[in-house]
Amino acid sequence: NAGVTQTPKFRILKIGQSMTLQCTQDMNHNYMYWYRQDPGMGLKLIYYSVGAGITDKGEVPNGYNVSRSTTEDFPLRLELAAPSQTSVYFCASSYQSGAYEQYFGPGTRLTVT
């Protein structure tokens, strides 16, 4: 099993550019999450999804959009990239929320200059 995969691993964007971070899981999990992690800090929830066709905002959704057309995929879209979006982005999935383990991808390191 591949678990949670993310692409790309690294990306440099110029201010105002757009990009999509890809996330795929092969564990048939209902729940998927996008987090950002700034250096030396914890995880901030951007968006999450409880199943295909359902998404909801987390703590820091501004500047991002998501979609969940299938159980497996949960892409994160950045429109009009800003330096404040420089961060490491992690995708995660879990069978259910709460006490269920979240499985994380390896992360995407994004720099906006």
Add this chain to the structure above:
Amino acid sequence: TQLLEQSPQFLSIQEGENLTVYCNSSSVFSSLQWYRQEPGEGPVLLVTVVTGGEVKKLKRLTFQFGDARKDSSLHITAAQPGDTGLYLCAGAEANAGKSTFGDGTTLTVKP
């Protein structure tokens, strides 16, 4: 938004020492998890606690959930360099579709 405060933020100790890190909130959680994250990787689950007062042991690591389910602690006995990493706690409210993460404790164990 529930807040989870972790302390200390940074901890640097010698191999063989004991340590405790804390995760505190004013809110009640239905469950609390501890994750460890190594540089360049995603977090990996260490333990989940769900019952107030619960104590779980994982080799040299002891996890405790507070009686009121508002706080938790992680105690490491005889720390080793392999314990180095970022320790994150995450709390989940009942029937919420998401968890809240603390800002983490960065542990460095020197040989």
